[in-house]
Amino acid sequence: MEARTEQTSATVAEAKQKKKLTIIVFSGDLDRVLASFIIATGAASMGQEVTMFFTFWGLNVLRKEKAPTKGKGLMRRMLGWMNKGGTNRLPLSKFHMYGAGTAMMKKLMQESKMPTVEEMFQLAKQMGVKIIACTVTMGVLGIDKETLRQEEIDGYAGVVTYLSEAQQSSVNLFI
Amino acid sequence: MEARTEQTSATVAEAKQKKKLTIIVFSGDLDRVLASFIIATGAASMGQEVTMFFTFWGLNVLRKEKAPTKGKGLMRRMLGWMNKGGTNRLPLSKFHMYGAGTAMMKKLMQESKMPTVEEMFQLAKQMGVKIIACTVTMGVLGIDKETLRQEEIDGYAGVVTYLSEAQQSSVNLFI
Amino acid sequence: MEARTEQTSATVAEAKQKKKLTIIVFSGDLDRVLASFIIATGAASMGQEVTMFFTFWGLNVLRKEKAPTKGKGLMRRMLGWMNKGGTNRLPLSKFHMYGAGTAMMKKLMQESKMPTVEEMFQLAKQMGVKIIACTVTMGVLGIDKETLRQEEIDGYAGVVTYLSEAQQSSVNLFI
Numbered sequence: 001m002e003a004r005t006e007q008t009s010a011t012v013a014e015a016k017q018k019k020k021l022t023i024i025v026f027s028g029d030l031d032r033v034l035a036s037f038i039i040a041t042g043a044a045s046m047g048q049e050v051t052m053f054f055t056f057w058g059l060n061v062l063r064k065e066k067a068p069t070k071g072k073g074l075m076r077r078m079l080g081w082m083n084k085g086g087t088n089r090l091p092l093s094k095f096h097m098y099g100a101g102t103a104m105m106k107k108l109m110q111e112s113k114m115p116t117v118e119e120m121f122q123l124a125k126q127m128g129v130k131i132i133a134c135t136v137t138m139g140v141l142g143i144d145k146e147t148l149r150q151e152e153i154d155g156y157a158g159v160v161t162y163l164s165e166a167q168q169s170s171v172n173l174f175i
Numbered sequence: 176m177e178a179r180t181e182q183t184s185a186t187v188a189e190a191k192q193k194k195k196l197t198i199i200v201f202s203g204d205l206d207r208v209l210a211s212f213i214i215a216t217g218a219a220s221m222g223q224e225v226t227m228f229f230t231f232w233g234l235n236v237l238r239k240e241k242a243p244t245k246g247k248g249l250m251r252r253m254l255g256w257m258n259k260g261g262t263n264r265l266p267l268s269k270f271h272m273y274g275a276g277t278a279m280m281k282k283l284m285q286e287s288k289m290p291t292v293e294e295m296f297q298l299a300k301q302m303g304v305k306i307i308a309c310t311v312t313m314g315v316l317g318i319d320k321e322t323l324r325q326e327e328i329d330g331y332a333g334v335v336t337y338l339s340e341a342q343q344s345s346v347n348l349f350i
Numbered sequence: 351m352e353a354r355t356e357q358t359s360a361t362v363a364e365a366k367q368k369k370k371l372t373i374i375v376f377s378g379d380l381d382r383v384l385a386s387f388i389i390a391t392g393a394a395s396m397g398q399e400v401t402m403f404f405t406f407w408g409l410n411v412l413r414k415e416k417a418p419t420k421g422k423g424l425m426r427r428m429l430g431w432m433n434k435g436g437t438n439r440l441p442l443s444k445f446h447m448y449g450a451g452t453a454m455m456k457k458l459m460q461e462s463k464m465p466t467v468e469e470m471f472q473l474a475k476q477m478g479v480k481i482i483a484c485t486v487t488m489g490v491l492g493i494d495k496e497t498l499r500q501e502e503i504d505g506y507a508g509v510v511t512y513l514s515e516a517q518q519s520s521v522n523l524f525i
Contacts, residue, residue: 021338024523026385031231035201038311042334048342056381093232112315136388140462159392163371166521167398171341173199173349174385174523196513206406210376210524213486217509223517268407287490346516348374348524 019048020169024162027175028057029093030102030117036175037120043171044127051169052124053162055134059141061087061117062133062148087118121152130154132161194223195344199337202350203232204268205277205292211350212295218346219302226344227299228337230309234316236262236296237308237323262293296327305329307336369398370519374512377525378407379443380452380467386525387470393521394477401519402474403512405484409491411437411471412483412498437468471502480504482511 021043025036036058040050054062065086092102109116115123125131132155133148145156155161166172196218200211211233215225229237240261267277284291290298300306307330308323320331330336341347371393375386386408390400404412415436442452459466465473475481482505483498495506505511516522 019342024385026382026525032201035199035231038334039338043338046335046338048338056385108315108317114311114315136464140458140464142458159388160396163389163393163396163398163521167369171338171347172521172523173347174525175201175349194517207376210374210406213509214513218513221510221513223513283490283492289486289490346513346522348522350376350524 020051020165021048021171022051022053022162022166022169022173024172024174025052025054025058025061026056027093028060028090030090030105031093032175033058033061033087033090033117034120036173037117037124039173040129041120041124041127044124044129049130050124050128051130051132051165053132053134053157055137056141059133059137059143059148060090061121062131062153063143064147064149065089087116087121090117125152132157134158134162195225195340196223196346197226197228197337197341197344197348199347199349200227200229200233200236201231202268203235203265205265205280206268207350208233208236208262208265208292209295211348212292212299214348215304216295216298216302219299219304224305225299225303226305226307226340228307228309228332230312231316234308234312234318234323235265236292237306237328238318239322239324240264262291262296265292300327307332309333309337370400370515371398371521372401372403372512372516372519372523374403374405374522374524375408375411376406377443378410378440380440380455381443382525383408383411383437383440383467384470386523387467387474389523390479391470391474391477394474394479399480400474400478401480401482401515403482403484403507405487406491409483409487409493409498410440411467412481412503413493414497414499415439437466437471440467475502482507484508484512 021040023036023040025033027033036052040052043050063086065088090102092105106116108114131153133153135156135158138144138156196215198211198215200208202208211227215227218225238261240263265277267280281291283289306328308328310331310333313319313331371390373386373390375383377383386402390402393400413436415438440452442455456466458464481503483503485506485508488494488506
């Protein structure tokens with residue numbers, strides 16, 4: 001009987017574990033970010049617990065529209081200037097063509113009544129998707145909390161937090 | 176005794192679950208598509224149940240050689256024109272160099288007696304790898320079923336189908 | 351009682367399994383390689399068993415600083431010439447700009463006291479991260495063992511070895 005109880009609790013634990021999903025959003029490309037949000041909101045709509053870790057270029061998604069990159073050196077300022085943030089400014093991974101391909105993709109998304117990245121972001125927030133900003137790359141790329149959409153970020157964390165979540169999740173993607 | 180039976184069936188269920196693998200083929204780059212098929216056919220040869228979800232640029236793999244992109248607007252037609260499909264027309268992610276790097280890579284693959292993407296695709300089909308086309312991106316990119324290799328596609332599905340498969344699989348990759 | 355023993359050993363097996371992580375390092379881009387090593391060393395510091403499979407452009411990480419690409423044909427030699435190896439020569443995935451963006455990123459990493467890829471590689475080795483070179487792509491890209499840092503590579507393997515490891519791991523990433 002005792003064994004059976006343990007069995008049951010193990011099954012429950014396993015079932016609960018099955019419902020978690022993590023995504024590392026490494027890329028800041030419009031199409032890859034879009035894919036991340038489609039998967040994240042899809043999983044949330046199925047009752048799964050979703051955590052998105054924004055790191056490297058993916059941090060651009062979390063930047064305020066016109067926030068400058070603060071930083072001590074000239075380098076950091078130059079990188080910030082090149083690497084404009086905000087959900088509306090993400091380039092396409094292919095056919096960017098100085099903005100023409102990206103504009104075309106956005107037009108197509110609009111025609112297909114596809115939500116924008118900003119709308120997907122809001123939807124994810126409403127559905128309880130956890131939004132985490134990676135502190136390691138924030139340091140390297142010179143991104144301060146003040147330049148991020150702080151009120152919409154659920155946490156600032158490093159690799160240990162990610163790995164703890166991932167170990168408990170059944171689906172872990174790097175996008 | 177009863178507990179033990181449950182234990183056994185749980186183990187069997189777990190063992191069966193271990194044998195599943197899903198790959199989201201997001202990229203349409205020759206090298207990344209090749210890596211996807213190497214993993215998929217490798218897993219199938221080990222008796223694993225493999226599902227490949229082709230989405231975004233990965234859908235190019237499933238397009239007929241000379242199929243035009245049908246679509247209402249000019250935008251969609253332009254994107255279709257730039258974004259030529261078919262397993263023989265995939266570019267390289269690096270060193271594409273207006274086709275020179277890609278041609279070189281194909282030459283190398285031939286010298287090494289490496290199968291082409293088309294041969295890998297046929298092999299995957301023969302081994303029972305499930306080929307799924309993502310309906311969401313088909314809509315956005317203006318890809319109609321008629322332009323796809325329909326007789327070789329096992330299904331058309333969205334994110335919910337993907338997540339259901341992924342939750343039952345032990346290895347899930349985004350390529 | 352017997353059932354319970356089995357239950358316990360199953361739990362132990364499961365717990366042990368939870369501690370494994372695999373990363374396919376497909377990309378040879380500085381930023382993606384860096385992300386791979388941050389995750390790998392982070393997991394190793396948490397006591398997890400980590401295996402990194404270097405394939406395609408990721409094999410550049412394992413190449414000796416000035417090793418030429420040996421190969422029968424002219425093609426292979428040309429690809430080797432374009433595709434310079436060594437941890438210090440990896441380009442950035444974005445803003446490479448003929449080396450300017452990459453140099454800038456390295457400067458930022460230095461300012462932030464971030465370890466270089468070479469330092470991360472050494473750290474990973476010290477922490478017991480398993481370094482595997484993919485034999486399939488070594489063949490295609492014409493990379494001989496002599497051009498690789500053989501004394502630091504733990505094994506040469508193909509897709510079957512990868513899949514066996516991945517099936518036993520709870521986190522599997524393709525970077």
